[in-house]
Amino acid sequence: METRNYEFPAGPAAAGRALAGVVGSGDLEVLLQPGDDGVIRIVVNTSVDGKGAVWDALLQRVFGGEPLPAATIVINDCGATPGVVRMRIEQAYEELQAGRAA
Numbered sequence: 245m246e247t248r249n250y251e252f253p254a255g256p257a258a259a260g261r262a263l264a265g266v267v268g269s270g271d272l273e274v275l276l277q278p279g280d281d282g283v284i285r286i287v288v289n290t291s292v293d294g295k296g297a298v299w300d301a302l303l304q305r306v307f308g309g310e311p312l313p314a315a316t317i318v319i320n321d322c323g324a325t326p327g328v329v330r331m332r333i334e335q336a337y338e339e340l341q342a343g344r345a346a
Contacts, residue, residue, distance in 0.1 A: 264335035
């Protein structure tokens with residue numbers, strides 16, 4: 245089990261909470277809640293050790309461009325592929341935009 249922590253610049257705080265995915269064989273869940281204006285904080289809990297460079301590159305691609313709403317994000321991973329990780333993060337932010345956030 246490995247835990248990784250990240251911070252990225254962000255816009256104003258997210259408008260609510262969102263959940264995307266489930267923890268299970270080959271998948272992951274993304275838990276998103278409003279954060280401090282200007283920063284996205286991410287905690288990755290993964291069952292796959294030694295893939296830090298993959299996480300670094302993937303999250304830089306997702307969060308390194310135009311700022312997303314500020315949030316605290318917890319990713320609980322059970323061996324998901326980078327494509328699934330990106331999709332779940334996008335799903336969580338889509339929940340916020342669609343007004344379905346808790």
